[in-house]
Amino acid sequence: MRKILAFTAALTLTTGVAQAQSGTCEAGGPQIEVNVTGEANGPVVIELCDNIAPQHAERIVTLAKEGAYDGVVFHRVIDGFMAQTGDVENGKMGGNMAMAGTGGSSYPDLPAEFSAESFQPGVVGMARSQDPNSANAQFFIMFEPAPHLDGQYTVVGRVTSGMDVVNQIKRGTGPNGAVVGQPDMMESVTVLSE
Secondary structure: OOOEOOOOOOOOOOOOOOOOOOOOOOOOOOEEEEEEEOOOOEEEEEEEOOOOOHHHHHHHHHHHHHOOOOOEEOOEEEOOOEEEEOOOOOOEOOOOHHHOOOOOOOOOOEOOOOOOOOOOOOEEEEOEOOOOOOEOOOEEEEOOOOHHHOOOOOEEEEEEEOHHHHOOOOOOEOOOOEOOOOOOEEEEEEEEEO
8 A cells, every 4th residue: 555645634534543642842852864865965864753753753763773764765755845755665776666655664554643743844754545544664854834734644753954955855746746767765774862
């Protein structure tokens, strides 16, 4: 099942979905460094919001420690919106790029951890299918504000340095933002602090 962002302003939430938490992302969470290569080159430091999305933050740390994110492409990049990556199953450079964005990881999907944190530039959210409880490994970084995503997707972190690198990530084409040719990739993702 393809993990994508919905373009609708809101989805009908089903029974069993976590209710929005009142908190916002607090400083001091785990930090990862994403080394981007391609049209964009350089490090991006992301602080994870373990106070509002503990399971999602833990998943990203676990996958980073395993090296699962190394070599994963930014398969969906929409100018003025966001850059999506993290498909550790089907998104590795050199793989079948037509499948990028359709996978997750060997771990089970996570229950939604929605919060009051708003989707602003530099905010990192978890990609999912229409099922709110389907986020797994893929995430996206916002270029611009997207308040229509607030309370509909789990905010898992925010860029604390390297936003200039994020803004240079190769853009995709068409309404879905699929990247044509050679996409930029996360050459390596390392855990700086837990």
